[in-house]
Amino acid sequence: MSRTLVDSVYIPPETSSFDTMIIWRTISVLFVFGSWEIAGRIPISIAFPTFFETMTALFEMIMDGRLAHAYFETLKPLLVGVGISAGFGVLIGTSMGLYRSVQWLGEPIFIVMQAAPMAALIPLVTFVYGIGLAAKVCAVVILAAPIIVLNSYKAVTNANVSLIQMCASFQGSRVQQIIRVIIPDASPMIFAGLRLGVAAGFIGVILAELLITPTGIGDLITYHRSVAEYADMYAAIFSIILFAAVTIGLLEKAEIAYFRPERKKKKGS
Amino acid sequence: MTTVIASPTQEEHSRVNDTAQEIVEVSGITKVYPGGTVALRGVDLAFPKGKMTTLLGPSGCGKTTLLKIIAGLLDATEGVVRVNGKEVSGPGPERAFVFQDFALLPWATVLTNVGFGLEMQGVDKATREAKSRSYITKVGLAGFEDNYPHELSGGMRQRVGLARALAVSADVLLMDEPFSAVDEQTRRLFQEELLRLLAMENKTVIFVTHSIEEAVYVSDQIVLLSPRPGRINRVVIPGIERDGKTPDEIRREPGFLDTVEDIWDTLKKYLDEERMV
Numbered sequence: 001m002s003r004t005l006v007d008s009v010y011i012p013p014e015t016s017s018f019d020t021m022i023i024w025r026t027i028s029v030l031f032v033f034g035s036w037e038i039a040g041r042i043p044i045s046i047a048f049p050t051f052f053e054t055m056t057a058l059f060e061m062i063m064d065g066r067l068a069h070a071y072f073e074t075l076k077p078l079l080v081g082v083g084i085s086a087g088f089g090v091l092i093g094t095s096m097g098l099y100r101s102v103q104w105l106g107e108p109i110f111i112v113m114q115a116a117p118m119a120a121l122i123p124l125v126t127f128v129y130g131i132g133l134a135a136k137v138c139a140v141v142i143l144a145a146p147i148i149v150l151n152s153y154k155a156v157t158n159a160n161v162s163l164i165q166m167c168a169s170f171q172g173s174r175v176q177q178i179i180r181v182i183i184p185d186a187s188p189m190i191f192a193g194l195r196l197g198v199a200a201g202f203i204g205v206i207l208a209e210l211l212i213t214p215t216g217i218g219d220l221i222t223y224h225r226s227v228a229e230y231a232d233m234y235a236a237i238f239s240i241i242l243f244a245a246v247t248i249g250l251l252e253k254a255e256i257a258y259f260r261p262e263r264k265k266k267k268g269s
Numbered sequence: 270m271t272t273v274i275a276s277p278t279q280e281e282h283s284r285v286n287d288t289a290q291e292i293v294e295v296s297g298i299t300k301v302y303p304g305g306t307v308a309l310r311g312v313d314l315a316f317p318k319g320k321m322t323t324l325l326g327p328s329g330c331g332k333t334t335l336l337k338i339i340a341g342l343l344d345a346t347e348g349v350v351r352v353n354g355k356e357v358s359g360p361g362p363e364r365a366f367v368f369q370d371f372a373l374l375p376w377a378t379v380l381t382n383v384g385f386g387l388e389m390q391g392v393d394k395a396t397r398e399a400k401s402r403s404y405i406t407k408v409g410l411a412g413f414e415d416n417y418p419h420e421l422s423g424g425m426r427q428r429v430g431l432a433r434a435l436a437v438s439a440d441v442l443l444m445d446e447p448f449s450a451v452d453e454q455t456r457r458l459f460q461e462e463l464l465r466l467l468a469m470e471n472k473t474v475i476f477v478t479h480s481i482e483e484a485v486y487v488s489d490q491i492v493l494l495s496p497r498p499g500r501i502n503r504v505v506i507p508g509i510e511r512d513g514k515t516p517d518e519i520r521r522e523p524g525f526l527d528t529v530e531d532i533w534d535t536l537k538k539y540l541d542e543e544r545m546v
Contacts, residue, residue: 162372166385170390260375262419
């Protein structure tokens with residue numbers, strides 16, 4: 001009998017191997033950088049440097065410490081803002097999914113926050129919180145939190161009913177249902193919200209540094225634009241995009257490692 | 270020999286299964302869903318210990334609703350469920366549920382899935398793993414302990430669900446169309462395996478299926494439900510003699526075929542009535 005079973009093991013259709021994936025991703029990156037280099041050489045604008053000029057400027061900024069200093073400034077409101085948004089956002093969103101009263105209380109607020117052009121509120125934030133760290137943290141939170149809250153809320157609301165019933169059928173308590181079934185089942189969507197929220201947090205911090213007071217990466221961008229050092233300006237922009245992409249990639253890795261180990265196997269298959 | 274009891278009372282059940290003690294009794298079960306849909310009305314039934322009882326009926330007759338009420342996963346609007354003579358109002362350790370869609374945790378290995386019920390009951394990790402491994406072997410999945418559900422076929426996933434239910438040592442197994450998601454060959458193999466496992470484990474099984482042939486083949490008694498609102502139409506005791514016969518021989522026996530035909534006639538009547546409406 002077990003022989004028959006072993007024979008009937010489901011073999012998933014062959015997926016691209018790891019090597020093939022690396023090759024295609026490298027081609028994708030080379031295509032973008034190559035296009036950038038060509039566009040810079042034409043040039044499409046005098047304000048558009050080549051890829052190599054930008055990378056040279058980036059290297060110089062790293063070596064003379066300007067980039068490290070700028071990130072030290074930018075990371076303060078970003079980390080505090082994203083930390084507040086992620087911690088409270090997941091908690092509030094999960095509670096909205098679990099308890100009807102919290103849902104009724106929170107849903108209208110966060111739907112309006114998500115729909116509203118929050119960047120337009122930054123002058124108001126400056127009016128209330130001034131031009132210091134608090135205002136920048138607030139800018140990050142108002143952009144990141146609604147996405148994280150609403151994704152967590154929807155994730156918990158759509159948790160697999162059959163799994164919850166299964167847990168209940170084995171006398172799992174409500175707390176066990178939440179910790180062992182609902183949160184892990186909702187984790188892909190919660191983490192998707194976190195990734196989008198962190199990306200929005202990056203937008204928030206750069207907007208704050210451009211619109212409130214020029215500090216950190218925002219200052220580098222503003223300053224180098226004003227003195228027409230476009231390679232340096234693009235280097236600063238490139239660095240923040242790279243930093244955001246790496247952070248979001250690390251979040252995905254954390255999700256797979258701690259919540260969905262089966263996806264690691266799926267990816268490796 | 271097939272025995273048919275029309276609209277049986279619990280006393281009549283006891284006469285038919287006079288050697289078996291009743292482990293689950295449902296009395297006056299009515300279920301009205303929000304919105305007013307009456308799924309079940311006044312259902313009285315008794316399930317003999319150590320036997321397999323199948324709930325059979327047209328779609329929407331409340332088979333799964335009744336099973337979930339017995340499991341304590343749904344509340345009845347009226348009526349009571351007694352297990353071992355004690356009234357129950359929620360899930361309990363004496364009952365274990367096997368789900369139609371397997372309900373396996375996709376992020377957990379076979380070993381963790383099988384031990385999930387034990388974990389919920391507070392069993393320590395070492396005992397849990399030892400017991401889970403034993404049941405994984407019993408259902409024929411030895412060697413797959415560290416695999417994830419997405420790496421298994423439908424039949425294998427349902428075996429994990431069955432092992433999880435057996436591992437908690439519940440007296441009563443509640444199975445909601447457990448073979449509906451597997452192909453015909455696997456379904457027949459599974460039926461044989463289930464009968465073998467149940468003979469070993471001495472469990473009482475309440476089984477929901479849409480397949481008349483499956484119901485007649487595996488059951489000690491078949492409860493035929495009427496269309497919604499579900500009521501007991503009659504109870505059929507197939508009385509299949511298995512001694513020394515192969516599954517194919519059993520399925521070719523006149524008694525088996527007549528019982529299948531008889532149940533089909535009843536269900537067909539329901540379908541015709543529904544079509545007329």
